[in-house]
Amino acid sequence: MLLEAENLRIAYRDIEAVHGASFHVEEGELVSIIGANGAGKTTILNALMGMTPVKEGAVRYRGLDITGLPSHKRAGMGIRIVPEGARVFPQLTVLENIMTGLYRLRKVTDVPSRLSWIYELFPVLDERSRQLAQTLSGGEQQQLAIARALVSKPRLLLVDEVSMGLMPILVEKVFEVLRYLNREEDLTILLVEQNALASLAISNRAYVLETGVITLEGEAQTLKSDPGVRKAYLGA
Amino acid sequence: MSNYVLTIGIFVAINGIVACGLNIIVGYAGQISLGHAAFFGIGAYTAALLATRAGFSFWLSLPLVIIITGAIGLLLGLPSLRVRADFLAITTIGINFIVESVFMYVPFFGGALGIGGISRILFFGIRLREAGFLALAGTLLVLSLGCTWWFARSWTGLACFALREDEISASSIGISPVLFKLLAFMTGTAMAGVGGSLYAHYMRFISATDFGFPVSVMMLSMVVVGGMGTLWGPVIGALLLTILPEVFRPLTDYRMLLYAVLLLLMIRFQPGGLLGERGVLKNLAGRIRGRLRS
Ligand SMILES: Nc1ncnc2c1ncn2[C@@H]1O[C@H](COP(=O)(O)OP(=O)(O)O)[C@@H](O)[C@H]1O
Ligand SMILES: [Mg+2]
Numbered sequence: 001m002l003l004e005a006e007n008l009r010i011a012y013r014d015i016e017a018v019h020g021a022s023f024h025v026e027e028g029e030l031v032s033i034i035g036a037n038g039a040g041k042t043t044i045l046n047a048l049m050g051m052t053p054v055k056e057g058a059v060r061y062r063g064l065d066i067t068g069l070p071s072h073k074r075a076g077m078g079i080r081i082v083p084e085g086a087r088v089f090p091q092l093t094v095l096e097n098i099m100t101g102l103y104r105l106r107k108v109t110d111v112p113s114r115l116s117w118i119y120e121l122f123p124v125l126d127e128r129s130r131q132l133a134q135t136l137s138g139g140e141q142q143q144l145a146i147a148r149a150l151v152s153k154p155r156l157l158l159v160d161e162v163s164m165g166l167m168p169i170l171v172e173k174v175f176e177v178l179r180y181l182n183r184e185e186d187l188t189i190l191l192v193e194q195n196a197l198a199s200l201a202i203s204n205r206a207y208v209l210e211t212g213v214i215t216l217e218g219e220a221q222t223l224k225s226d227p228g229v230r231k232a233y234l235g236a
Numbered sequence: 237m238s239n240y241v242l243t244i245g246i247f248v249a250i251n252g253i254v255a256c257g258l259n260i261i262v263g264y265a266g267q268i269s270l271g272h273a274a275f276f277g278i279g280a281y282t283a284a285l286l287a288t289r290a291g292f293s294f295w296l297s298l299p300l301v302i303i304i305t306g307a308i309g310l311l312l313g314l315p316s317l318r319v320r321a322d323f324l325a326i327t328t329i330g331i332n333f334i335v336e337s338v339f340m341y342v343p344f345f346g347g348a349l350g351i352g353g354i355s356r357i358l359f360f361g362i363r364l365r366e367a368g369f370l371a372l373a374g375t376l377l378v379l380s381l382g383c384t385w386w387f388a389r390s391w392t393g394l395a396c397f398a399l400r401e402d403e404i405s406a407s408s409i410g411i412s413p414v415l416f417k418l419l420a421f422m423t424g425t426a427m428a429g430v431g432g433s434l435y436a437h438y439m440r441f442i443s444a445t446d447f448g449f450p451v452s453v454m455m456l457s458m459v460v461v462g463g464m465g466t467l468w469g470p471v472i473g474a475l476l477l478t479i480l481p482e483v484f485r486p487l488t489d490y491r492m493l494l495y496a497v498l499l500l501l502m503i504r505f506q507p508g509g510l511l512g513e514r515g516v517l518k519n520l521a522g523r524i525r526g527r528l529r530s
Pocket of ligand 1: 016040
């Protein structure tokens, strides 16, 4: 098991946002956690990256308890996040943003070939490589955030609602890239999404999160035909 | 050139070196510091004590000054790891007042009388007076700029920029906030130490009030006016803010007020500084370059 979350309770001061969530991700899987706005998806993902402290429960990564580790240590272990809202570095150029992802890895990385791999996935970043990140559109910033996370060749990629605020055509493209990375490049991905249709379509397994509680889990195919899920998330 | 002009040039260079150091902390690592004069003072007092008590020359003490100031800077940079921007501003002001009081009231540091009789700098047996001193200070300023330039281009610099932009995002890609904030504090304060050492050997008499809070405000003004996070900004700022008070001598009593007004005006109309994004000097430079090309 690559990642295992056991009975996670996460709170902002006194208000608990996640009430004991357990889930896991196997090596090579693409797993999604779907849920409505405010369900606690970002809270969970940030806690996995160490950006939000956990009140109770444990996070294990490759068998190691990482619950108390700061995020830069987790990043060093091969976990990367595409955070909610991209959070690229606005005053750095596109290329500099990508390069920050290689921090501490440049000696063991063939930088030119890694960059050309990134640019093949996201050609628009190649065109804009010398522009400041703040001049990119929302969709381009999302792609940049993915690129910044990917350039390090992570073992586990956490993705927070890349579809948010993107044009449908771009959502399709980004999800296609994620599917490609998972199927062809063996990248393990944990996705959190409001867009259940798009994420279930590319996932192996999925969890349904409702106001901080995981209410359903199973194969993505099975969930897609579950009447409750269809009603709540697929508009059918 | 008259000695007066050379003396102003020397102060521009010294202030430029100190402001370059502050720029690394404030402009590059994004940590506000309103106590930079404390490190300017620690450098000056270290050099002064080594010169008067141990008979060290400027050259012999300089490496020690750099190490001692940088080490204390590292130590006093620790609060930046725990507190947010507004509180860090207050903490650094506090550090400034404490350091100034220690110089002022601890007899070892000469007390209210300060330290006098600091030796002149000898360069291969030649005493450096105005012109020679300016050459030395200018050289050290160029070295400081080189140091800043290297810092900005290195991976350390890139990591610092990332931290300044978004600390959480930066740590999620493996950049340790602790490591880089401390590194920036250490480098920036060590540069203040170099300026302090020059100051001590030029003035040959120093006292605690030379390194008080108003000096910190002046240093920060230089960085903000010139352009935070730009290479040349602190030098432009040092040039302007060292020369202008000389021109407006009669307004000396209102210096602090003028700095405050200047800071507010800059923040309102030129938030990136004269050399920063949308800065007038940057635009001008861009236009001239355009002319030259066409
Ligand atoms: N920084 C915060 N401080 C306080 N409450 C928060 C904070 N961030 C999120 N919350 C609350 O936690 C709950 C889950 O939020 P979030 O994890 O952002 O949901 P999602 O990502 O699924 O939309 C919401 O009720 C939200 O209001
Ligand atoms: Mg969210």
